[in-house]
Amino acid sequence: MTEPAGVSLRRRWTGRHYAHLLLPVPYLTEPAVAVLDAAVTAADGWRPYDDADPVLARRWHRHPAAGTLRLAVLGWYPLLVTVGADPAGGRAGRRALARLAEAALSVDGRPLSDAELPGRLRAAADRGAAAADLHERAAAERAELTRRRCPACPAISDRLATHCGGCDRRFTGADDERRDAAHRAASDRLHRLGTELDRLARDRPMRTSTDEPTPPTDVAGGPPSTDRPTTPEPVDQADRPGESS
Amino acid sequence: MNRTERRSTALLAPGERWGWEYRLEPAPAPERAAPATPPVPEPDWLPAAAQRYAAAGRHTLxxxxxxxxxxxxxxxxxxxAAVLGSGALALTGTGCAVLALAGVAVLVLPRRLAARHADAAHQRWLRGCARCIEPIPAPAPEVPAGRWRPLRPAGADHVDVYGGTDRGxxxxxxxxxxxxxxxxxxxxxxxxxxSSAARDLIRAAGAAGHRLDLLTLPDHLPAVGxxxxxxxxxxxxxxxxAVHAVDRDSDTGDRSGDAALVGQAVTALRGPITFRRVxxxxxxxNGAVADGDALTAAERANLAAALRQVGNQTAASRLxxxxxxxxxxxxxxxxxxxxxxxxxxxxxxxxxxxxxDEEDLSTGLLAQILAGTLLHQVRRLVPTESGPARLLVVAGADGLRRAQLERLDTLARRRGIRLLLLYRRLRADSTAPTGxxxxxxxxxxxAAQASQAARLLPAGIELLVADRxxxxxAATTGTVRRGGVEPEPPGRLPAPPPVPPLPPHPCRPDVPPAAPGAARYAPTxxxxxDLPDTAYLLLDPRDGGSPRLLEADPSVLDQAT
Structure with missing residues (x-):
């Protein structure tokens, strides 16, 4: 098993009872939760709590007084979590942490050392901001898919509308064609934004401004394209440490 | 306020309206409420813990x-010592073992203490992370809002209504x-x-205290002249x-001649004008002996004098x-x-x-008489340029002659009265409205009526039909599903492709756009x-949005969409 330098989850006396994990998913998705649950509950009688907030935290327990395993989400795109046994020192907790690290490796993730964590947290803030920006653009594009614009006035109507909500004129066949073209362009942009978000979730380096996909030329009646701020330089690679066994 | 009162209030509210059009408002723009990254406190403990662990390892090395x-x-x-049986060697060996154990303890304990210190610091930090986590409200679904908007023609003076049912x-x-x-x-x-097409209106207006003048014929005929x-x-x-309209025979002579004969007869009368006396x-x-009760002696004398002027064979048959x-x-x-x-x-x-609604000769005659008297009532009205709106409605105009309706239209236009004619069947010479x-x-x-009506509509248009x-x-046409695939409603156009889901976001789970509560149809x-009773298409050449699909029943306003 590959483990970060200086931290051994198998050393009974000198090992630590926590781990930081990086998983190539955007956030604590249901499949990710399933992988983590399967790793923890594979032995020693661990059971997950029925927490109401599965997005940002998760807990497992063995018996009422036999210890708890806590997970907290530290970052998104990709998912960065930390897990700790409480109280520390238990053999079952240490083994569960080891299984979690193995599970992370099995899904192309990896454990992180303490030394890597601050850098990854800074990177998570940048990547999260980039993802939020992409999400905002994606939400705007999808909203465009539910609307149509009148070429005669600035009003916006529902995509199914037969009449403009502003000037009340009936949309013509040419208007419908313009709407369809605008919707196709928005759909393409939405697809590209989804691909970019997937790159972030898989811990690929963020695109620089020159890598940014150029927004397509606005079709007649389509939504105006928005200039987006340049995404930060990738910081992941600089903080990626060497790994030791 | 119960449903009937609400309906009455909606019907009689100020502001002219001919129905309600269903409009879709675009879904509200999504708000950016999701955080970019989970709120996590700084891991200040990390350097100290790492330093302590490293120092422990270095110092014990x-x-x-x-x-x-x-x-x-x-x-x-x-x-x-065991081989030689030497006690001194055994004592020395024991001493070395003690030293080795002490060395192990010195090697392990500082690192163990450093690890436990790091564990404790991590647990405190982990709990801090948990405290930072706050529930994030679920996003609102992107729902286009359906709205019923009151509408009226853009200024039409004359409106023809074709088709429909009694309820409609x-x-x-x-x-x-x-x-x-x-x-x-x-x-x-x-x-x-x-079939009393105005029954609902009379009931609502009467309940609301509006002044009514209600004449039901022939029941009220004895009481009115x-x-x-x-x-x-x-x-x-x-x-x-009336007689010519009922006979519908082109070989029945001259209408104006008949009118002159009747006019002559009525001119001779001095008392009240009733059908019996006419x-x-x-x-x-015509030379027949008149009833003693119906006419006075003077009137008979007048008629006898007039008889000499109209004494020919054709006039006799018409009389x-x-x-x-x-x-x-x-x-x-x-x-x-x-x-x-x-x-x-x-x-x-x-x-x-x-x-x-029995179609006997008397009723047909009475209908024509009513239309004729209405024409003269309208003629007596004073033209007004402004003031309260005046509306004249003829329901069941199919039986009236075209010339009669055109005269009514001319008179109404001159007097600023809006005319509404309701025909059960589309006239053969109907064209799309102009002016x-x-x-x-x-x-x-x-089918023939429907095809002719569809030809009045512009080609290639679509209509937004509320699911309601x-x-x-479906309810009015009695469509009963008998299992299997449900047939597509007539005219319904394919739905546009569904809006693709948003890429996943931890705090803004994708909420697919809700169904808009309406679909587009071609007016086939x-x-x-298959139109519902109370729905209709309004073709108004002065309206840039024509044709429109409207609902005449205000109960649609009760439907939250």
Whole structure:
């Protein structure tokens, strides 16, 4: 098993009872939760709590007084979590942490050392901001898919509308064609934004401004394209440490 | 406020409206409420913990080889002591073992303490992370809002309504006339359908305290003098027109000649003008012996004098036909069921309606007489440029002659009265409206009617039909699902491709756009045959959004969409 330098989850006396994990998913998705649950509950009688907030935290327990395993989400795109046994020192907790690290490796993730964590947290803030920006653009594009614009006035109507909500004129066949073209362009942009978000979730380096996909030329009646701020330089690679066994 | 009161309030609210159009408002723009990254406190403990762990490892490293040496020496000494049986060697070996154990303790304990310190710091930090986590509200679904918007023609003076059912006409009259009354205007309705198309309107207006003038014929015929306000020549015109319209025979002679004959007969009368007395006068004019009760001696003398002027064979046959018609109406006039009309000279709503829908000769004649008298009533009205709106409605205009309706239209236009004509069937020569005319297409009866009606609509248009309306259509047409694949409603166009889901976000889970509660349809003939009772298409050439699909029933406003 590959483990970060200086931290051994198998050393009974000198090992630590926590781990930081990086998983190539955007956030604590249901499949990710399933992988983590399967790793923890594979032995020693661990059971997950029925927490109401599965997005940002998760807990497992063995018996009422036999210890708890806590997970907290530290970052998104990709998912960065930390897990700790409480109280520390238990053999079952240490083994569960080891299984979690193995599970992370099995899904192309990896454990992180303490030394890597601050850098990854800074990177998570940048990547999260980039993802939020992409999400905002994606939400705007999808909203465009539910609307149509009148070429005669600035009003916006529902995509199914037969009449403009502003000037009340009936949309013509040419208007419908313009709407369809605008919707196709928005759909393409939405697809590209989804691909970019997937790159972030898989811990690929963020695109620089020159890598940014150029927004397509606005079709007649389509939504105006928005200039987006340049995404930060990738910081992941600089903080990626060497790994030791 | 119960449902009936709400409906009445909606019908009689000020502001002219002919129905309600379903409009879709775009879904609100999504708000950016999701955080970019989980709120996590700074891991300040990390450097100290790492330093402590590293220091522990560094400081204990120097004891590694001495400990190993002590352990090896202990093992060798103890083995040798066992072989030689030397107590001193055993004591030495034990001492080395103790030193080796001490070395192990020195090697392990600082790192263990550093690890436990790091564990404790991590647990505190982990709990801090947990405290930072706050529940994030779920995003609102992207729902386009459906809204019913009141609408009226852009300024049409003349509106023809084609098709429809009794219920549909009742709803349309209630909405259109109710809004005019509610706005302070006046409405006159001539209902020739025999099924009281204005019943809902009368009920609502009466309940709301509006002044009514209600005349139901022939029940109220004995109590009112239909011909009383007409000049002799007008009575002649009305009766001659009625007879010619009912006979529908091009070989029945000259209408104006018949009108002149009746006019001559009525001119001879000095007392009240009733159908009985008109019939008697026509008989007398034809040389027959008049009833003693119907005419006075002076009137008989007048008629005898007039007889000499009209004494030819053609006039005799026409006089017999006209007299028979007047006597038919006299029978209706003399049958008194004992009910009295509700008259009010200052009424906002005047209704003249035929009772009973049996198509007998008397009813047909009476309908024509009513239309004729209405024409003269309109002629007496004063033209107004402004003031409260005036609406004239003829329900069941199919039986009236085209020329008669055109005269009514001309008179109404000159007097600033909006005219609404309701035809059960589409006229063969109907065309798309132009100028200040408008056309309303309600449910069409029969494939030929529906095809002709569909040709009045511009090609390639689509209509937005609320699911509520589509549901009514299925209910009114009696569509019963018998299992299997449900047939596609007539005219329904394929739904646009679904909006793709948003990429996943931890705090803004994708909420697919809700169904808009409406679909687009092409106005095919089948669509027009399946229209709900209360829905209709308004074709208004002065409206840039024409044609529009409207609902005449205000109960749609109760449906939250």
């Amino acid at each position: 120097r004891y590694r080889w001495p400990t190993l040496a002590a352990a090896a020496l202990a093992v060798a000494t103890l083995v040798l 006409w009742a709803a349309l009259l209630s909405t259109v006339a109710g809004s005019v009354i509610g706005s302070g205007g006046s409405v006159t309705i001539l209902d020739l359908t025999g 239909l011909l009383a306000d007409l000049a002799p020549a007008q009575v002649g015109t009305v009766l001659a027109e 019939g008697a006068a026509l008989r007398a004019l 017999r036909r006209l007299a028979a018609a007047a006597e038919q109406l006299a029978l209706l006039e003399e049958h008194d069921p004992g009910v009295r009309p509700y008259r009010d000279p200052h009424a906002q709503l005047r209704v003249m309606q035929l009772a009973g 200040t005319d408008a056309t309303v297409l309600m449910r069409q009866h029969g 309306t589509a549901g009514r259509r 003939p089948e669509f027009l045959r």
